[in-house]
Amino acid sequence: MEHKNNTGCGANLIVLFTDFGLEGPYIGQVQAVLQQQAPAIPVINLFSDLVPFDIQGAACLLPAYAAAFPAATVFLCVVDPGVGGARPGVVVQADGRWYIGPNEGLFARLARQAGKLECWQLPKPGDVSASFHGRDVFAPVAARLARGGDVSGESVPVSCLERTDWPDDLFRVVYIDRFGNAITGVRASAVAEDVVLQVAGQPVKRARTFSDVPAGDAFWYANANGLVEFAVNRGRADVELQLNTGTAFKLPGGE
Amino acid sequence: MEHKNNTGCGANLIVLFTDFGLEGPYIGQVQAVLQQQAPAIPVINLFSDLVPFDIQGAACLLPAYAAAFPAATVFLCVVDPGVGGARPGVVVQADGRWYIGPNEGLFARLARQAGKLECWQLPKPGDVSASFHGRDVFAPVAARLARGGDVSGESVPVSCLERTDWPDDLFRVVYIDRFGNAITGVRASAVAEDVVLQVAGQPVKRARTFSDVPAGDAFWYANANGLVEFAVNRGRADVELQLNTGTAFKLPGGE
Amino acid sequence: MEHKNNTGCGANLIVLFTDFGLEGPYIGQVQAVLQQQAPAIPVINLFSDLVPFDIQGAACLLPAYAAAFPAATVFLCVVDPGVGGARPGVVVQADGRWYIGPNEGLFARLARQAGKLECWQLPKPGDVSASFHGRDVFAPVAARLARGGDVSGESVPVSCLERTDWPDDLFRVVYIDRFGNAITGVRASAVAEDVVLQVAGQPVKRARTFSDVPAGDAFWYANANGLVEFAVNRGRADVELQLNTGTAFKLPGGE
Numbered sequence: 042m043e044h045k046n047n048t049g050c051g052a053n054l055i056v057l058f059t060d061f062g063l064e065g066p067y068i069g070q071v072q073a074v075l076q077q078q079a080p081a082i083p084v085i086n087l088f089s090d091l092v093p094f095d096i097q098g099a100a101c102l103l104p105a106y107a108a109a110f111p112a113a114t115v116f117l118c119v120v121d122p123g124v125g126g127a128r129p130g131v132v133v134q135a136d137g138r139w140y141i142g143p144n145e146g147l148f149a150r151l152a153r154q155a156g157k158l159e160c161w162q163l164p165k166p167g168d169v170s171a172s173f174h175g176r177d178v179f180a181p182v183a184a185r186l187a188r189g190g191d192v193s194g195e196s197v198p199v200s201c202l203e204r205t206d207w208p209d210d211l212f213r214v215v216y217i218d219r220f221g222n223a224i225t226g227v228r229a230s231a232v233a234e235d236v237v238l239q240v241a242g243q244p245v246k247r248a249r250t251f252s253d254v255p256a257g258d259a260f261w262y263a264n265a266n267g268l269v270e271f272a273v274n275r276g277r278a279d280v281e282l283q284l285n286t287g288t289a290f291k292l293p294g295g296e
Numbered sequence: 297m298e299h300k301n302n303t304g305c306g307a308n309l310i311v312l313f314t315d316f317g318l319e320g321p322y323i324g325q326v327q328a329v330l331q332q333q334a335p336a337i338p339v340i341n342l343f344s345d346l347v348p349f350d351i352q353g354a355a356c357l358l359p360a361y362a363a364a365f366p367a368a369t370v371f372l373c374v375v376d377p378g379v380g381g382a383r384p385g386v387v388v389q390a391d392g393r394w395y396i397g398p399n400e401g402l403f404a405r406l407a408r409q410a411g412k413l414e415c416w417q418l419p420k421p422g423d424v425s426a427s428f429h430g431r432d433v434f435a436p437v438a439a440r441l442a443r444g445g446d447v448s449g450e451s452v453p454v455s456c457l458e459r460t461d462w463p464d465d466l467f468r469v470v471y472i473d474r475f476g477n478a479i480t481g482v483r484a485s486a487v488a489e490d491v492v493l494q495v496a497g498q499p500v501k502r503a504r505t506f507s508d509v510p511a512g513d514a515f516w517y518a519n520a521n522g523l524v525e526f527a528v529n530r531g532r533a534d535v536e537l538q539l540n541t542g543t544a545f546k547l548p549g550g551e
Numbered sequence: 552m553e554h555k556n557n558t559g560c561g562a563n564l565i566v567l568f569t570d571f572g573l574e575g576p577y578i579g580q581v582q583a584v585l586q587q588q589a590p591a592i593p594v595i596n597l598f599s600d601l602v603p604f605d606i607q608g609a610a611c612l613l614p615a616y617a618a619a620f621p622a623a624t625v626f627l628c629v630v631d632p633g634v635g636g637a638r639p640g641v642v643v644q645a646d647g648r649w650y651i652g653p654n655e656g657l658f659a660r661l662a663r664q665a666g667k668l669e670c671w672q673l674p675k676p677g678d679v680s681a682s683f684h685g686r687d688v689f690a691p692v693a694a695r696l697a698r699g700g701d702v703s704g705e706s707v708p709v710s711c712l713e714r715t716d717w718p719d720d721l722f723r724v725v726y727i728d729r730f731g732n733a734i735t736g737v738r739a740s741a742v743a744e745d746v747v748l749q750v751a752g753q754p755v756k757r758a759r760t761f762s763d764v765p766a767g768d769a770f771w772y773a774n775a776n777g778l779v780e781f782a783v784n785r786g787r788a789d790v791e792l793q794l795n796t797g798t799a800f801k802l803p804g805g806e
Contacts, residue, residue: 067728068596070616124761125760171759171772249380250379252382253380341582343576364580474570507634507636519680520682521576
């Protein structure tokens, strides 16, 4: 079943959301495909260093970091430990934006939070590499959509995106940035401002931003994309609080 | 007070000079703002990995690495440990190029070396994030200037950029590159060619370039942007000379 | 001797293949030159983190990763430990694509594998930096070629590109990617599918792709660019097999 990209004129932006790393050839190879197949569309690297294999963590970041982009933006999303296997590729339209990638849970949070949602399953790949579907399968679909082309996949129930065993908010660190700040899978809107979070055996209070606490003090705050983030003013939260990707935390009295 | 961007047609280039890291979402988020608000202007990442919080080091690099860019280039400059606090944002026009960023000293060296200099203070930010002014405050100003828009700030004395307690040349390592070369805050023009520098307890002579010394030998040289840099032919200066960002050095007989 | 760029209308793409690192200013400075001198031509970073000084390893990667690009693509290739010394710069046309860089062996494998091959030697650099020919010598030539300009160099025998002491396939790891996969200098077409490779004292069998072996198992496979690559399903081959850049391996019974 074909579906007309109802944006009409296509996207004005393609956004990459991957674990490919800026190192090595992978991002460049994907960009080369997009440049050849959708030459007029700018490409932005939003995340290139998502934690390899951590689909659930990436799934928390996606809706938080995609929300600021305009309608019709096309997101190429790849965290894909199952590449080459049976997991299907999908196209998702959520609140006017488009997402393409492997369906291993990456779109679960997006789907749960979206107001308007549709989903198509991509046909089984033809004669392409078994290890680089980002380049050989998903990038051509992203280019086609961005140019205003049709979705060439079968419409499927959006329930296929769900992971019913995943909570609405994920109480662990999902990404540590270069400053040592620890982004979590919890929406700040889900935590009251006076809550003292318990992380790595330590109580951590909320602050509005870095300069509101003394240098060296740890705090949690609603980061610039609405997620709970642990930070230290003029220091590294990962070092001071001994946090890693995956470190769990809890509400007071929580388990 | 409004001021007409006297370049008339706006910039042909926006240059990013930040400590955001290529990791994570920050550079991509800034690029997305620029793409939306100044879609016709190319964006170059000059430095994305300035040493976090090291404003003085970055201030030494800025004039050295900006000098090769054409007039009207717009530099978005962010090393901003005080984000969200009271420190003001500024627009600087120096020798025909434009600079936008937080005024915590980052433009001090540029201001001291510039022939022609003007400065405007940005209004207090409105309802934006308290932790990501690079995206929410400075990028929109850069986009507006690059499009040929007016500076929407109050003209202020250029003395506000100064740090009178900072020397003209900073005798320490300010950046170590991926090859282990150590860029310093000293202009090569300020050091005679026959000077033997004292660094980490070792005397280091000048050479013209790598291939002029035997493999494994350390030397200092005037790097391709006019700064004193320590290097080792076919080796790593940071390892061989035990240098870190911040390692001080001195002239012979200096303290 | 001048030679007309027989692509007529110039390139539609400039590709960077370097060891400059995404860190620091170097890629940005090269991009700025290209942007100024060939503003209409998109630039792709294919490899920015080739192993410093490892010309032979990079020479193995170049034809494998360049083959997918269209004719007339211009590759700016720099792994250049001899920068500033006597080594000449060259322009190579191989199977319709263009390559610019220092001639220290980087084009040896490309030349050996090419069907159609021409080579020109660049004139001795004029008054430019002695340490950054990527920016000051090679980028301007790439921009000129991409715009459809003539090669401004002397035609020289293609034998100057050769390294007769280098084998057709290099049985060692030449690049480790962010997932810990180890790319080698061996074309997969040169190894039968049933061959068990010997690496770091361990036998490693071939698989089609990651999902074809149990999680944690090591295998070798023909990667998405036709090179032999060691990998571990949902793990890191560099850690599991104790591989580094430079680790040698062999065919069964080989030395």
